[in-house]
Amino acid sequence: xxxxxxxxxxxxxxxxxxxxxxxxxxxxxxxxxxxxxxxxxxxxxxxxxxxxxxxxxxxxxxxxxxxxxxxxxxxxxxxxxxxxxxxxxxxxxxx
Numbered sequence: 001x002x003x004x005x006x007x008x009x010x011x012x013x014x015x016x017x018x019x020x021x022x023x024x025x026x027x028x029x030x031x032x033x034x035x036x037x038x039x040x041x042x043x044x045x046x047x048x049x050x051x052x053x054x055x056x057x058x059x060x061x062x063x064x065x066x067x068x069x070x071x072x073x074x075x076x077x078x079x080x081x082x083x084x085x086x087x088x089x090x091x092x093x094x095x
Contacts, residue, residue: 015062
């Protein structure tokens, strides 16, 4: 019996802040963590470069990105799905 290995890839949810590159989006993931010493809740942000083959994501969209193999110097993620479209993107699509 060959047992299949289940590979779970990390997923993150964030907002698209740039779509200026070809097939690449920049997603900002925001998380709230307590400060190690003062225990106050602090907002931390990190930018991730993600591969968007079809150009589906637009500026301001909330998206899910999935971990993948290294695609370039900075790209280690791919676009999983668009969770919520931004108001600007829906207006642009309607025109």
